[in-house]
């Protein structure tokens with residue numbers, strides 16, 4: 001990548017108003033069992049990027065052994081957001097990320113990307129996905145460190161997202177749900193599923209309960225709008 005292009009890309013990422021850097025991190029292992037803010041500790045992947053040159057650097061996280069296999073980095077962020085992207089800045093032995101997950105507020109893991117990491121040199125693995133309906137403030141990056149021989153280091157990980165789930169996204173999801181309900185057979189509607197709090201319910205009952213819930217909120221929204229119009 002041309003130097004000017006790289007500078008622009010970095011600047012854009014650093015100044016992204018929807019981007020945030022991690023404030024806390026844990027890992028499957030660390031080089032020399034580094035703890036706290038020691039070189040190569042998990043916390044070296046928090047904050048904005050601070051490794052400027054491709055290669056081994058204590059300002060990035062790395063695992064205890066270079067080619068041990070599966071390792072992970074688990075990061076916490078200051079704000080819980082509806083996420084749209086995760087940017088993993090790789091700074092040494094790039095190209096070993098195999099999975100990126102975000103966690104909802106109940107702690108459930110959602111794999112937003114799995115595959116072959118195309119990153120080479122000092123660069124970002126940019127994982128884009130449809131905005132999550134849930135909010136998240138936790139990202140887990142899994143690596144297969146044996147894919148690229150030698151140390152595999154992560155300098156920083158940015159979580160991109162917004163505090164609100166906007167109307168256009170809501171509308172698109174609603175269309176999708178209407179199409180699903182419209183194409184479901186009578187037999188499908190009568191199928192029983194287990195709700196974690198309410199127990200066994202038919203698909204029809206769940207749809208009807210959700211619709212009732214929606215009407216309740218729409219009435220509240222109408223009241224708010226009427227308040228503004230006064």
Ligand SMILES: [Ca+2]
Nearest residue numbers: 044050059155
């Ligand atoms: Ca760093």
